Each structure stands twice: as structure tokens, then as C-alpha cells.
Amino acid sequence: MNGRKFSAKREEILKQLQSTKTHPGAYWVYEQLKSRIPDLSLGTVYRNLNVFCKEGKILSLGVVKGEERFDGISSPHPHFICSCCGTILDLPMKKAKTLFRGGFCTKNSFLIDFRKTVFYGLCGNCRENSNKDSGVLPLEMTGRKRCVKCETPVFTDVINFLS
Amino acid sequence: MNGRKFSAKREEILKQLQSTKTHPGAYWVYEQLKSRIPDLSLGTVYRNLNVFCKEGKILSLGVVKGEERFDGISSPHPHFICSCCGTILDLPMKKAKTLFRGGFCTKNSFLIDFRKTVFYGLCGNCRENSNKDSGVLPLEMTGRKRCVKCETPVFTDVINFLS
DNA sequence: ATAAGTGCAAATACTTTGCAAAGAC
DNA sequence: GTCTTTGCAAAGTATTTGCACTTAT
Secondary structure, eight states, X not given: OOOOOOOHHHHHHHHHXXXXXXXXXXXXXXXXXXXXXXXXXXXXXXXXXXXXXXXXXXXXXXXXXXXXXXXXXOSOOOEEEETTTOOEEEOOHHHHHHHHHHOSOOTTSOEEEEEEEEEEEEOHHHHHHHHHHTSOOOGGGOSSOBOTTTOOBOOOGXXXXXX | OOOOOOOHHHHHHHHHHHTOSSOOBHHHHHHHXXXXXXXXXXXXXXXXXXXXXXXXXXXXXXXXXXXXXXXXXXXXOOEEEETTTOOEEEOOHHHHHXXXXXXXXXXXXXXXXXXXXXXXXXXXXXXXXXXXXXSOOOGXXXXXXXXXXXXXXXXXXXXXXXX
């Protein structure tokens, strides 16, 4: 009674997001599909992007210049965000490592001003509550690997990045 | 003709933000000061928080649950954000390193689900434009060190974090 | 005197939501 | 038949902005 049903529009929204490397926002996805699917509504795009995020099928890159941006590739990888125009680029691991070490801009390329490293998860309180209430973890936490100690879902790929 | 003038309210806003470790949003700052400064307006808080960000006096931690959150400590350091309740914690470097290596939750503490590492700066296009147009870099880029090669402002502390 | 700062309220802009109709199973 | 998905438009909400007034220099 809480399952997900097939929806052609949902599929198209996912495909559209996965078809680009521009890390767009909801409106871009809507606009692209609108010509092909005239009776698509922006609300549906928002709804489904949220669904994908919670299912771990896509990645939210957070709000850039007032608009939430998404990545159709859900495996975590470094990004570059231009603080001037909002362009988002996938950052090859090799380049990321160079930037970490270098601390200055690379010739003919973008200039790194600063970076942010943020850990996401559950604080002690919320973790306790989510276990107590229903045994159900927040949707954001589902679909991931589990802690070797306590069986809680956890993302282990942190080991691989820049370690 | 483009200077900044003293403002008591501005000082208070900065002090208020620096007085807490909770990484609050604009409204919290406003609420705290309202009792002491009854004729303070929310718009002024927003305006000045933006000013501080551009001057590098505070740090924006991005939008968490729909609200932009700030850190009165402007030197970059790792944070933990609870994806359930939005709590933001400063993360001691030692713990950050452990989390990078461990990839699983720590006993009686928060659970790391995933982290994001984002580089901010200027892409090639914008960099070119900002040089051409006026010789003035976007405000976000000011007040920082300069690239040893091209003299463009750049934040060099990336070298020190987890390298 | 001049330019910057502020209060206030209206405007923006992105996102969410309520509800009735349509669709999947 | 039941539960999910959707279109549509309205509501919601954080943030920005215009303008007249105030304040700093």
C-alpha cells in the first residue's frame, strides 16, 4: 500500500536529467520535455526529482543562485561551481587532486577560490528518534550500504575520494 | 565614493552571529537582536549578512532546509549537517579525518551518510569577462590571497585540509 | 553636502501543496 | 477497485528590492 507505480513521465524526467552534463535545475528539465510532452506540468517535475533524490537515483547539488541543481549521476564525485555564473562542472579526480595540492588556478582554466566539504548524515538525536519511532530511517538515508557495526545505512565511498 | 560607513546595527549583527556555534539563518539573528534593537528590520539583517559574506567576514554554508545558514567563523573548516533536522556542527579536523578513513558511523555519535566536496571559483568564461569588463572581480572573490602565477585572488587554505 | 545605511512593504522567484481527474496494477 | 500519479492553480516561504528617510563622514 505504499508502492511506486510506473509512470511514463517519471521515466522521461529521469532520462532527460541523465542526458545532460549541465547539472540543471527543475525548470530546465521541464522546458526540455515540454515540447515532446505538452501536458507535462512543472509540479510533476519537482515531485519526481524529489522522488529520485530520496531513492538515490540522482544527486542534489544544493541551491546555486537560488535554484536547486541536480546531477543525473548519483555516484558521488567532485564538482566545480562557478560562483560568478553558476556553471557546474564534473571535476575529474585527477584535476581535483591537483587543485587540492596546488591551491592556485590552473592556466586557461577555471580559478578555484575556495571549496566546501560537507558531511551529511544523521546527528545523534535524529538517529535515535528514527530508530525509536518506526524503525524507518528518513527517506534520504535509504538505499545505501549499511554500517558494519550497527547496520545503519551508510555511504562508504568516502574512503575512495582523495584518501 | 564607494566606501563603507560605520553602522551600529551592522556591528551588532556580526557580533550576534559570532556569538553562537549554531550556524543560524538570517531570521534567527534578527530575532535575537530584535529585543535589544526594536527598530531593526529583517531586510537589514539580510543585507548585512550578504555584505559580510562578500567581505569574507562570515561564511555561507548554503541552503539547508530552505534557509541559508551562516558561520561567524570565516576560516574554512569542515562541517557536519544533519540531513534529518538540519543541525550544523563544526567538525574537529581529527574527527573529519577519521570519518574520511572509516566510512562508517562512530559509536554514540552522528552517522555519516555521505559528504559533498564542492569547489567554488570562476570558470574560464567568467574569469575572462571579469578581467575585461572592469578589471574588478566579482565581490565574492575579493579580500583573498592572490595566485602566484596570475595575481587573481585565490583561497589557498585548500592545501591544508586533509592533504 | 554627499553617499551609505535602514525600515517598511511590496515584489520576486523557487518550491510545495490541495484537490479532482486520470492512470497503473 | 484501490492506491498512485498528475495538472492546475493557489499557497508558501525565504530573500530581494524600491523608495523615502536617516545617519555617517
